[in-house]
Amino acid sequence: MFRPRPQKSVPACDTSLRWLWIILAAGLVLPSVAGCGLRRVEVDQAPEIDVRVLTSPTPPRVGPAELTLELLDPAGLGVDLAVLQVRGDMLHPGMAPVDGIVGQAVKGHYPVAFEWSMAGDWILTVDGQLQDGRRLLRTFELRVEPVP
Amino acid sequence: MGPSRAAVYRPQPRLDLLRTPVLGRLLKWRWGRLVFQLLLLAVAALVLYDGFTGPELAPANSATVLVWIHYRGLVILGLLLVGNLFCSACPFTLPRTLARRFSLAGRRWPRRLRNKWVSLAGLLVFFWIYESLDLWASPWLTAWLVLAYFGGSFLLEALFAESPFCKYVCPLGAFNFVQSTMSPLQITARSPALCLDCQGKECVRGSARVPGCGTELYVPMIQSNMDCTLCLDCARACPYDNVALQLRSPLYEATSTRWPVRWDLSMLVFALTFMALTNAFGMVPPVYAVQAWMAGALGVTGPALQLLLIQGTLTLVLPGVLLWGAAWVSHRAAGGSSVTTRQAMAARYAPTFIPLGLGFWIAHYGFHLAIGGLTILPVLQALLQDHGLALLGGRPTWGMGALLPAEVIFPLQVMAVMLGFCAALYSQARQALRHAPPRLALRQLLPWALVAFLLTLAALQLFNLPMEMRGTFRAT
Numbered sequence: 001m002f003r004p005r006p007q008k009s010v011p012a013c014d015t016s017l018r019w020l021w022i023i024l025a026a027g028l029v030l031p032s033v034a035g036c037g038l039r040r041v042e043v044d045q046a047p048e049i050d051v052r053v054l055t056s057p058t059p060p061r062v063g064p065a066e067l068t069l070e071l072l073d074p075a076g077l078g079v080d081l082a083v084l085q086v087r088g089d090m091l092h093p094g095m096a097p098v099d100g101i102v103g104q105a106v107k108g109h110y111p112v113a114f115e116w117s118m119a120g121d122w123i124l125t126v127d128g129q130l131q132d133g134r135r136l137l138r139t140f141e142l143r144v145e146p147v148p
Numbered sequence: 149m150g151p152s153r154a155a156v157y158r159p160q161p162r163l164d165l166l167r168t169p170v171l172g173r174l175l176k177w178r179w180g181r182l183v184f185q186l187l188l189l190a191v192a193a194l195v196l197y198d199g200f201t202g203p204e205l206a207p208a209n210s211a212t213v214l215v216w217i218h219y220r221g222l223v224i225l226g227l228l229l230v231g232n233l234f235c236s237a238c239p240f241t242l243p244r245t246l247a248r249r250f251s252l253a254g255r256r257w258p259r260r261l262r263n264k265w266v267s268l269a270g271l272l273v274f275f276w277i278y279e280s281l282d283l284w285a286s287p288w289l290t291a292w293l294v295l296a297y298f299g300g301s302f303l304l305e306a307l308f309a310e311s312p313f314c315k316y317v318c319p320l321g322a323f324n325f326v327q328s329t330m331s332p333l334q335i336t337a338r339s340p341a342l343c344l345d346c347q348g349k350e351c352v353r354g355s356a357r358v359p360g361c362g363t364e365l366y367v368p369m370i371q372s373n374m375d376c377t378l379c380l381d382c383a384r385a386c387p388y389d390n391v392a393l394q395l396r397s398p399l400y401e402a403t404s405t406r407w408p409v410r411w412d413l414s415m416l417v418f419a420l421t422f423m424a425l426t427n428a429f430g431m432v433p434p435v436y437a438v439q440a441w442m443a444g445a446l447g448v449t450g451p452a453l454q455l456l457l458i459q460g461t462l463t464l465v466l467p468g469v470l471l472w473g474a475a476w477v478s479h480r481a482a483g484g485s486s487v488t489t490r491q492a493m494a495a496r497y498a499p500t501f502i503p504l505g506l507g508f509w510i511a512h513y514g515f516h517l518a519i520g521g522l523t524i525l526p527v528l529q530a531l532l533q534d535h536g537l538a539l540l541g542g543r544p545t546w547g548m549g550a551l552l553p554a555e556v557i558f559p560l561q562v563m564a565v566m567l568g569f570c571a572a573l574y575s576q577a578r579q580a581l582r583h584a585p586p587r588l589a590l591r592q593l594l595p596w597a598l599v600a601f602l603l604t605l606a607a608l609q610l611f612n613l614p615m616e617m618r619g620t621f622r623a624t
Contacts, residue, residue, distance in 0.1 A: 062614070089205055089208065090207060092284055092285065093209070093217055093284065094213065094216070095207060096546065096548060123205060146433060
């Protein structure tokens with residue numbers, strides 16, 4: 001029976017190999033190091049605004065849904081005239097997000113027409129601009145049940 | 149003693165990919181593998197960069213989308229259609245040559261660990277970590293996983309003289325090795341007679357310019373794709389141009405008589421079939437009922453411990469018991485023959501579960517790729533936009549997602565499962581009839597066919613349930 005011997009090191013003296021290691025090191029280290037601080041950091045500029053999400057049906061089920069976003073200031077008064085966008089992402093990668101259609105606010109209550117496309121965990125992102133120009137950015141975690 | 153001419157399998161001389169005009173030259177080119185490795189290295193660098201610095205939301209980060217949607221789906225399709233493509237272009241092995249320069253006294257991998265038990269344990273740990281840490285939901289942890297792969301590969305290469313990481317440790321490698329036994333291509337010697345006279349054995353020992361086989365496979369004795377990374381170093385190193393990459397029947401190994409009689413190997417391929425179902429089981433509602441039962445009846449409330457118990461039971465204990473039990477029944481059906489053993493029965497029938505498992509993996513990972521294959525485009529658009537680059541169009545088109553219409557995905561899943569089941573039954577029948585007359589053959593294969601049937605039923609039931617894109621939150 002033929003038995004293989006341990007292999008000897010491959011001579012790595014030629015220039016091509018040296019370049020390989022340079023590329024390898026650069027490919028792995030530089031992106032991680034240089035990347036810090038390059039990416040846009042999204043910040044909520046109105047932390048005092050209390051944002052709540054009410055779902056109908058409750059608990060959320062796969063299919064069409066009516067969401068209500070409730071925006072309250074520190075005094076408990078409704079915040080109107082904000083321009084809001086609502087986006088739902090599944091926690092697992094690989095599903096297209098769903099955009100909600102936000103209606104006119106009444107006393108801080110914004111109706112949102114939405115559709116849960118699959119059961120599972122969702123991240124609901126509320127992104128918008130308040131009347132004074134500040135950005136409002138909140139995320140909510142919701143679990144959507146399958147159709148019984 | 150060299151390989152005997154009669155005993156060594158050689159695929160029929162159909163198409164030899166290494167002899168095709170352009171592709172063959174590219175594959176055998178000294179830097180041919182490096183080109184593909186650098187491509188995947190670039191992808192790995194993107195995963196690291198975006199994973200460490202990009203959005204925390206998994207569907208919006210290329211690290212999680214590339215690794216958990218595209219990598220898994222494309223790997224399984226590549227294994228089915230071509231071969232072990234990922235291992236052949238694996239970027240984790242790039243530091244190998246560098247690591248070998250630090251090789252400490254050329255130590256060999258410990259004899260006790262030269263088996264597939266380590267791989268099996270690695271797969272179990274990998275899937276447990278995947279579930280309990282929700283790796284799929286964290287770009288940051290996904291990036292760390294990739295970094296750990298680079299580190300682990302480098303460390304083992306530096307400590308040992310051979311390539312133990314690929315052969316004995318790497319869970320991805322173990323997965324690919326097993327599934328590649330169903331691949332339509334295999335490395336073989338064009339003329340085994342020539343190998344008998346070869347003094348240098350460069351295909352395994354390497355030459356001055358090209359390393360030999362990292363997993364120490366000797367080309368004229370290769371009868372399986374198991375442990376073959378398809379790196380083609382053997383073809384580059386052979387001074388006689390005697391290495392071929394030939395077409396063969398994908399069911400050759402499942403129906404052959406040359407599978408090694410080893411419990412570790414049989415258990416690995418058998419358990420991987422169960423892992424396919426367990427991995428999908430984590431995405432359907434009954435898993436919560438099981439966890440609730442464990443909390444109520446057993447008092448096990450920690451999700452990590454619950455998952456360890458579920459996975460340990462479904463991917464280690466259950467397959468272990470069924471493998472041994474089916475081998476025992478089969479051996480009894482053969483009259484407790486002294487010619488064969490329970491271990492030999494397991495080695496005969498365990499490989500017939502590979503097509504079944506492959507069908508399950510395709511149904512699961514293919515689902516993710518089919519339903520979310522295009523989500524990478526808006527993710528990359530957003531990544532470029534964050535850096536002021538308006539390539540790939542302007543605003544990210546977040547509505548992109550499915551590669552296939554939703555209504556065709558489930559029928560395709562059922563087809564994958566059923567084709568796997570039919571291939572498994574066919575392989576079992578071939579194995580049984582080769583060793584016994586029809587009546588006895590039927591009795592021998594019955595326990596194996598029953599296990600395959602029950603697994604297929606479970607798979608159909610599982611894929612028919614409403615799949616959840618993971619339930620880790622409770623209702624808020």
